Amino acid sequence: MAKITNPFDIYKLLPQTNCGDCSLPNCLAFAAAVIKGRKKLADCPYIKSEDKEHLASRIGIKEDFSRARGDNxxxxxxxxxxxxxxxxxxxxxxxxxxxxxxxxxxxxxxxxxxxxxxxxxxxxxxxxxxxxxxxxxxSNGADITGRWVPFRELKDGSPMNPLFVQRGEKPLKKLIDRNSELLGDLISMFSGERADNRLFSSDIALSLYPLPKLPVLICYWKPEGDMGSDLNIFFDASAEKHLQIESLFSLGVGLVMMFEKIARKHS
Ligand code: SF4
Structure with a gap:
């Protein structure tokens, strides 16, 4: 059976609650630490035992410990x-x-x-x-450029993009499909701003500031004819000067998880 060397194959099987009980800040950091041999699967008490056994024999440990990031x-x-x-x-x-x-x-x-x-x-x-x-x-304090880029175009974003789409953009699109008023509510709740709809020819565009120099742009396209709706989350091009890609992932997905929680409370 093929060895697992990609942290995302482990991440998919984690509860993705970012509870911190493994003493790492989030599940993605834990998955990366397992691949690097710095953590064992047993350090997460929430992995199902059948998944643990299945994964344990397939994990290929990378010998590159020098890349340990400051994500602890x-x-x-x-x-x-x-x-x-x-x-x-x-x-x-x-x-x-x-x-x-x-x-x-x-x-x-x-x-x-x-x-x-x-x-x-x-x-x-x-x-x-x-x-x-x-x-x-x-952060090196880089100024906002005003140029919006999708997650996949950020440094090291491409390999993580499928998971970002799955965990961030798709759930948010579903949320707005069900409740198109939500974007307006998010603007008033979180000091967001309506952005120019002409940006990417979207029907609704709003910008939020999860960090002072790190804005995100959410663009939503309504369904039209045979075309379904669509949604993208963009970052300012300077985002990678403020956070490493794992933290940008956590930030984007964390925002969506918070919106889901708010929507559940208000439904
Ligand atoms: S203990 Fe498990 S669920 Fe909690 S952050 Fe660590 S890996 Fe994620």
Whole structure:
């Protein structure tokens, strides 16, 4: 049987809840760590035992440990301690509030202390914590370019794109197919902006700011004749200067999961 060397083959079998019980920030980081031999399948208590047995014999460990990314939550937190908040605030489009770094996400302030602890007046979602800390640790402060690119065109985005479509764009399209008012609600809930519909000739376009210098654009095309509806999520071309591709994936999919939760509550 063919060996598994692609983390996405493992990721597909994970619960994808990003609960952090494996001590990694999300399921994708866990899948990558398994492939690299830094984690065992048994470290996720939620994989079905039959999947564990089936997978264990097929995993090909890559010997490249040097590519370990700064995606471990503890590692990210420890990096925050070395950062000069006042210098970084200007670069990131953030502010200093009572000695903490205040970063706006979807119109709400998230406060980060020198130990990397994140607090907010709204519920702090686990999916948001890692991209937020990665943004502080890795962003070079690049300005927004105004040029929108699909996920597959971002650096290293192509191999992850099928999963991004499956976990992000398709579920969001279904959600809007069922409730076309949702996009309008998201604008008011999350300080979004209507974007020019002529962008990509879409019927509805809205931009949101999950991080101050990292906007996303959601374009929706209504069904027409024999053509079904369609939806794409775009990132500003500078996105890869702020976050690594795994964090951009978590950010996009995390947003969609949050929208699904909101839609369920209001249905
Ligand atoms: S323990 Fe890790 S891999 Fe398992 S569901 Fe939670 S975050 Fe995902």
């Amino acid at each position: 939550l503890d590692m990210l937190k420890s990096r925050i301690g070395d950062i000069d908040f006042s210098t970084k605030a200007a670069l990131l489009g953030a502010q200093i509030v009572s000695g903490k770094l205040a970063v706006k996400s979807l119109g709400k302030d998230f406060l980060i202390d020198s130990k990397g602890n994140v607090t907010s007046e709204c519920h702090t979602h686990a999916w948001m914590t890692v991209p937020l800390l990665s943004y502080i640790a890795h």
